Amino acid sequence: xxxxxxxxxxxYFDRAxxxxxxxxxxxxxxxxxxxxxEKQWLAISTDTLVGGTHFLSDIDPADLACKxxxxxxxxxxxxxxxxxxxxxxxxxxxxxxxxxxxFSDSLFEQLNYYDMQLIGGDTTRGPLAMTLGIHGYVPAGxxxxxxxxxxxxxxxxxxxxxxxAAGLAILQGELSPEKPQDARYLVQRHLRPTxxxxxxxxxxxxxxxxxxxxxxxxxxxGHILKASDCGARLELEKLPLSHELQQSVTPDQALRWxxxxxxxxxxxxxxxxxxxxxxxxxxxxxxxxxxxIGQMTAxxxxxxxxxxxxxxxxxxxxxxxxxxx
Amino acid sequence: xxxxxxxxxxxYFDRAxxxxxxxxxxxxxxxxxxxxxEKQWLAISTDTLVGGTHFLSDIDPADLACKxxxxxxxxxxxxxxxxxxxxxxxxxxxxxxxxxxxFSDSLFEQLNYYDMQLIGGDTTRGPLAMTLGIHGYVPAGxxxxxxxxxxxxxxxxxxxxxxxAAGLAILQGELSPEKPQDARYLVQRHLRPTxxxxxxxxxxxxxxxxxxxxxxxxxxxGHILKASDCGARLELEKLPLSHELQQSVTPDQALRWxxxxxxxxxxxxxxxxxxxxxxxxxxxxxxxxxxxIGQMTAxxxxxxxxxxxxxxxxxxxxxxxxxxx
Numbered sequence: 001x002x003x004x005x006x007x008x009x010x011x012y013f014d015r016a017x018x019x020x021x022x023x024x025x026x027x028x029x030x031x032x033x034x035x036x037x038e039k040q041w042l043a044i045s046t047d048t049l050v051g052g053t054h055f056l057s058d059i060d061p062a063d064l065a066c067k068x069x070x071x072x073x074x075x076x077x078x079x080x081x082x083x084x085x086x087x088x089x090x091x092x093x094x095x096x097x098x099x100x101x102x103f104s105d106s107l108f109e110q111l112n113y114y115d116m117q118l119i120g121g122d123t124t125r126g127p128l129a130m131t132l133g134i135h136g137y138v139p140a141g142x143x144x145x146x147x148x149x150x151x152x153x154x155x156x157x158x159x160x161x162x163x164x165a166a167g168l169a170i171l172q173g174e175l176s177p178e179k180p181q182d183a184r185y186l187v188q189r190h191l192r193p194t195x196x197x198x199x200x201x202x203x204x205x206x207x208x209x210x211x212x213x214x215x216x217x218x219x220x221x222g223h224i225l226k227a228s229d230c231g232a233r234l235e236l237e238k239l240p241l242s243h244e245l246q247q248s249v250t251p252d253q254a255l256r257w258x259x260x261x262x263x264x265x266x267x268x269x270x271x272x273x274x275x276x277x278x279x280x281x282x283x284x285x286x287x288x289x290x291x292x293i294g295q296m297t298a299x300x301x302x303x304x305x306x307x308x309x310x311x312x313x314x315x316x317x318x319x320x321x322x323x324x325x
Numbered sequence: 326x327x328x329x330x331x332x333x334x335x336x337y338f339d340r341a342x343x344x345x346x347x348x349x350x351x352x353x354x355x356x357x358x359x360x361x362x363e364k365q366w367l368a369i370s371t372d373t374l375v376g377g378t379h380f381l382s383d384i385d386p387a388d389l390a391c392k393x394x395x396x397x398x399x400x401x402x403x404x405x406x407x408x409x410x411x412x413x414x415x416x417x418x419x420x421x422x423x424x425x426x427x428f429s430d431s432l433f434e435q436l437n438y439y440d441m442q443l444i445g446g447d448t449t450r451g452p453l454a455m456t457l458g459i460h461g462y463v464p465a466g467x468x469x470x471x472x473x474x475x476x477x478x479x480x481x482x483x484x485x486x487x488x489x490a491a492g493l494a495i496l497q498g499e500l501s502p503e504k505p506q507d508a509r510y511l512v513q514r515h516l517r518p519t520x521x522x523x524x525x526x527x528x529x530x531x532x533x534x535x536x537x538x539x540x541x542x543x544x545x546x547g548h549i550l551k552a553s554d555c556g557a558r559l560e561l562e563k564l565p566l567s568h569e570l571q572q573s574v575t576p577d578q579a580l581r582w583x584x585x586x587x588x589x590x591x592x593x594x595x596x597x598x599x600x601x602x603x604x605x606x607x608x609x610x611x612x613x614x615x616x617x618i619g620q621m622t623a624x625x626x627x628x629x630x631x632x633x634x635x636x637x638x639x640x641x642x643x644x645x646x647x648x649x650x
Binding site: 024025028029030031032033034035036038041042043044045046047048049050052053054074075076078079081085087088089091119120121122124125126127129131133135136138140143145146147210211212227 | 355416461
């Protein structure tokens with residue numbers, strides 16, 4: 001089986017760089033065996049990335065590994081969980097050793113950064129796609145959920161919005177910023193988003209709800225509204241936009257991408273007035289900016305977009321793979 | 326988002342039929358939250374099934390759900406673990422409601438049978454494929470591994486071997502058994518294999534090693550030999566063959582499929598002489614036959630196939646997706 005599936009998995013993915021104490025058996029048996037610490041809840045999420053749909057087919061494999069992991073880590077961040085283990089089911093059209101080397105090197109670099117261990121996976125032949133299963137811990141009872149927001153809570157986002165959509169437009173040749181450094185920044189924000197793990201942990205006990213922005217602010221905030229049975233007022237002037245985005249597109253395009261571009265992998269969260277001070281201290285220590293962009297209201301109000309004090313109506317929605325039919 | 330991804334997931338997969346007490350939050354947030362009982366190890370496995378590679382493209386969706394779950398449950402069985410939770414990442418070329426209804430009905434029927442809960446997933450557009458992540462428990466320190474076999478231990482398999490390959494050949498029009506009931510039996514063995522969960526649990530503390538037969542007996546026993554640093558003598562006359570298989574193919578073909586056909590999802594395990602009595606009692610209670618097919622030897626002996634007392638050489642190996650290049 002010299003060029004076979006098993007030696008392929010072994011060669012690129014059976015690396016023992018990070019050995020977590022909670023892993024009894026990692027790769028190499030029918031299942032991985034894990035010892036979960038007491039008084040911790042396990043947080044589990046899974047995401048699939050399909051070539052041509054979730055990433056451009058000619059993407060650099062090192063970028064792809066970063067992005068695939070970040071997309072999944074972002075779900076842990078949104079629960080306030082600490083990353084622990086990864087499973088990787090990789091479907092490849094053929095065995096391309098240079099590709100596998102670059103992909104796995106990049107993946108393990110990220111796993112080591114986050115003190116994570118790859119505990120299992122599967123390699124199959126087919127059109128390029130991958131499904132990651134991510135597992136983390138959160139202290140029992142302290143997870144951030146979508147359902148805890150109340151009318152009156154403030155609405156926040158970390159970082160800046162819309163950069164990822166601009167980066168994608170640049171990669172697709174639809175946008176050419178004047179300054180090369182702006183283009184580089186926006187492309188990096190698309191290819192290598194930073195999962196907000198530190199921010200999610202800082203928000204435990206302080207945020208009343210949280211979600212990560214994968215489908216766009218309007219779509220993802222919509223999930224909080226639905227789960228929490230609330231409405232919201234969103235102040236469009238307060239949406240945090242990067243200098244690079246503002247330099248590269250019209251204000252209207254920037255707003256459009258900030259609201260519905262998706263793939264920002266920032267956190268959107270809510271917190272009651274009484275936690276504002278503690279929240280500023282906790283988030284301040286993470287070194288990443290955040291912005292208050294609105295306030296939760298009664299469910300009957302729905303989601304209202306406010307510009308210069310006036311309610312406005314916009315047409316766009318979040319990205320949805322099957323909604324275009 | 327009436328016909329969108331999220332309502333699609335909600336409509337077919339957000340069913341609350343089985344509500345496990347260890348599930349704090351199931352489908353509907355960024356992650357599922359799970360409370361693992363004390364003194365239990367978590368067993369995790371993931372498998373991908375790609376249309377055209379792992380199943381025929383025209384497979385009945387109800388059969389596909391059974392097979393996909395069985396393939397993953399079989400990994401838990403091989404560790405002696407109890408099933409608990411499933412994640413499902415489903416990639417579909419389009420939204421086919423009849424297909425989704427049949428697939429999800431069948432999946433939930435199986436999940437309820439095994440007292441499992443679907444805790445998360447992802448639906449993406451692309452060529453038909455799915456990745457399941459399966460999670461179960463095994464009492465700490467009592468998992469069956471591939472690495473515990475010793476020279477002198479007896480080698481066993483549950484059920485019968487080769488039926489699944491015959492069933493596949495029938496579906497592909499390459500085999501036409503004389504009796505329709507034989508054909509039906511073999512096809513069912515291929516489409517709806519029975520994961521040996523009960524047998525795996527019965528073997529805790531009794532078997533010295535175990536693996537499930539997905540790639541064929543020779544390939545999978547080979548993994549035990551490698552992990553346990555042993556050789557083995559396999560008595561070809563002792564391989565358990567179903568009456569239906571023997572009625573449908575030549576003895577040589579039956580042997581070939583029993584050794585290397587794959588997808589049987591029976592357990593291959595080893596046990597020391599001193600456990601033979603306890604093993605017969607424990608397995609006897611499960612109602613499924615099992616057979617002793619050989620004995621572990623020193624690593625230097627390698628894997629030796631014995632027919633009528635003579636070592637024989639055969640050419641076939643287990644199925645390996647990338648080995649054919």
